[in-house]
Amino acid sequence: MKPESPKLSKDLKGLSVFLRGAENDSISYKYTLGTDGSLSEKDISDLRTSNFSLNDDLALLDWFSSVVIPHRREKLRASIAFQTALLTTLPPTNPEEHHFFYTAPYNDSAVSSLPSEILVEIFGWLGDLGSEYDDLDVEHGTNWVITHVCRTWRSIAVSTPSLWASISIEDDLLVDNPFTDGKSKLLQEYLSRSGQNPLRVTLSSSYDIEKHMEIISPHLPRCTDLDLTVTAEAINPHFTIEGEFPNLKRLSLVVEGCISDRNEQPFISGEAPHLLDVLVQGIDITYVELPLTNLKSFTGDICRYQVYMQLFATASQLETAKMDARFPVLPFDVLPEPFIHTKLRTLSLSPFIEALQGLRLPALETFLIEYIYPGGHCSIAELLRESGCPLRCLYLETAALPWSELRPIIEACSSTLESLSIRVNEESAPQVHDALSFNRASHHLDTSAFAPHLTELCIRDDSYSLDADFAASFHQLSFVSMVWWRQFSRKVAQLKSLTMCAPYSPRPEKALMELEELKEEGLKVEFYGYVWTKMI
Numbered sequence: 009m010k011p012e013s014p015k016l017s018k019d020l021k022g023l024s025v026f027l028r029g030a031e032n033d034s035i036s037y038k039y040t041l042g043t044d045g046s047l048s049e050k051d052i053s054d055l056r057t058s059n060f061s062l063n064d065d066l067a068l069l070d071w072f073s074s075v076v077i078p079h080r081r082e083k084l085r086a087s088i089a090f091q092t093a094l095l096t097t098l099p100p101t102n103p104e105e106h107h108f109f110y111t112a113p114y115n116d117s118a119v120s121s122l123p124s125e126i127l128v129e130i131f132g133w134l135g136d137l138g139s140e141y142d143d144l145d146v147e148h149g150t151n152w153v154i155t156h157v158c159r160t161w162r163s164i165a166v167s168t169p170s171l172w173a174s175i176s177i178e179d180d181l182l183v184d185n186p187f188t189d190g191k192s193k194l195l196q197e198y199l200s201r202s203g204q205n206p207l208r209v210t211l212s213s214s215y216d217i218e219k220h221m222e223i224i225s226p227h228l229p230r231c232t233d234l235d236l237t238v239t240a241e242a243i244n245p246h247f248t249i250e251g252e253f254p255n256l257k258r259l260s261l262v263v264e265g266c267i268s269d270r271n272e273q274p275f276i277s278g279e280a281p282h283l284l285d286v287l288v289q290g291i292d293i294t295y296v297e298l299p300l301t302n303l304k305s306f307t308g309d310i311c312r313y314q315v316y317m318q319l320f321a322t323a324s325q326l327e328t329a330k331m332d333a334r335f336p337v338l339p340f341d342v343l344p345e346p347f348i349h350t351k352l353r354t355l356s357l358s359p360f361i362e363a364l365q366g367l368r369l370p371a372l373e374t375f376l377i378e379y380i381y382p383g384g385h386c387s388i389a390e391l392l393r394e395s396g397c398p399l400r401c402l403y404l405e406t407a408a409l410p411w412s413e414l415r416p417i418i419e420a421c422s423s424t425l426e427s428l429s430i431r432v433n434e435e436s437a438p439q440v441h442d443a444l445s446f447n448r449a450s451h452h453l454d455t456s457a458f459a460p461h462l463t464e465l466c467i468r469d470d471s472y473s474l475d476a477d478f479a480a481s482f483h484q485l486s487f488v489s490m491v492w493w494r495q496f497s498r499k500v501a502q503l504k505s506l507t508m509c510a511p512y513s514p515r516p517e518k519a520l521m522e523l524e525e526l527k528e529e530g531l532k533v534e535f536y537g538y539v540w541t542k543m544i
Contacts, residue, residue: 301322349369350371355376408470469482483519505532
């Protein structure tokens with residue numbers, strides 16, 4: 009017989025490894041954990057020998073990739089990772105742990121039959137449930153609790169970096185110096201166990217966070233989410249978080265209380281080319297010196313008109329902006345020509361509508377306003393009219409406007425409007441009902457219906473009176489008639505959602521009963537007898 013060729017021999021070996029059952033890869037738990045919960049010299053030797061053998065088999069399977077399916081390779085890697093984790097040196101058990109281990113052997117429990125991959129998923133789910141606890145609290149932090157259950161769980165948790173890739177730190181307000189040397193070591197250990205995984209950091213403190221950040225700073229290059237909630241006293245005026253943030257996608261900075269003068273020194277600065285989402289509250293955006301070129305979403309406070317316009321100019325890819333703009337617009341601040349931002353689709357603005365001057369938003373689809381100063385309705389109507397935007401959602405969460413001021417705003421976007429939220433009072437309510445239904449203007453052939461594509465309508469009636477017989481406009485026939493007309497008219501789209509809010513008036517039982525039939529036709533009807541506000 010001719011000798012077997014080297015290539016054929018390697019093929020046969022690879023095929024034999026592939027056909028061998030996965031249950032033969034790992035040494036039985038009975039031998040790896042021993043009867044007394046510790047590894048003997050022979051156990052350690054057997055584990056190492058098994059690992060060497062499995063690594064050789066893994067090399068064959070990698071070479072034999074055209075035959076071996078990926079699932080089989082992952083089984084081998086999982087066995088190697090698990091057995092390597094079993095070799096982790098653990099500290100001696102205390103009396104309580106000793107009692108637990110010897111009275112409830114892990115191998116006797118039903119959970120011991122679960123593969124390590126499933127346990128990792130369960131541990132991750134438990135970590136999400138326990139997110140309200142400080143991760144440096146060894147008594148309540150999920151990961152620390154898991155590592156103290158038994159040797160096997162500890163081995164799995166310690167050898168799974170993804171479980172440690174999200175850290176939440178919340179300093180105890182009842183302790184004068186909550187970030188002790190012990191907490192410092194725990195933080196270092198936590199970050200070390202996360203390996204090189206993308207990192208999410210949440211830090212909430214009423215004390216100086218400089219010590220926290222000194223430990224976290226070396227890991228910032230792999231940080232994808234950075235969420236800081238601090239008091240004004242926790243910010244050292246001379247401290248700046250500096251560095252490269254190549255993976256940072258989301259930044260949240262919330263400062264509670266009145267911040268002292270930082271002499272214009274930034275709180276955070278550096279390069280963050282992939283930054284997409286920024287939230288800044290309690291501190292001006294000028295204290296964040298990061299590139300905003302690729303920014304998609306901004307939420308926060310702006311205290312100067314120049315900074316406000318600079319944000320739009322710099323963040324050319326901005327799609328969503330929720331701004332608390334608190335600055336006057338002086339005549340010499342307004343640009344000679346309006347600035348056009350072509351990407352912004354969603355804008356929520358409060359309280360100074362003056363900020364709309366000099367701005368054009370041709371892509372705007374959703375617009376929420378929380379305050380309108382006297383005469384400010386003109387700025388809103390001008391923005392919508394001159395921008396020529398396809399506005400679909402208009403939410404005027406302001407004090408009830410006279411119909412003479414409300415009408416120009418709605419008319420500027422009437423042809424594209426699909427969702428409308430407004431507030432009315434005793435005077436404007438009948439006019440709104442008339443405009444949204446078959447009014448006199450509808451008789452003219454050259455006049456189109458008002459907001460013909462409207463499918464969602466939210467009306468809040470802020471009318472109030474000390475009269476015992478007082479009732480809001482929802483009790484009036486004109487309101488119910490308007491709703492019925494829009495449901496059955498061929499001139500306009502049918503309403504899909506109707507929300508009524510009357511915080512200072514009795515529940516409109518009769519109107520709700522008359523709308524029951526429309527609910528059967530698919531109209532969603534809701535009523536709130538308390539202050540309710542539409543949110544984006």
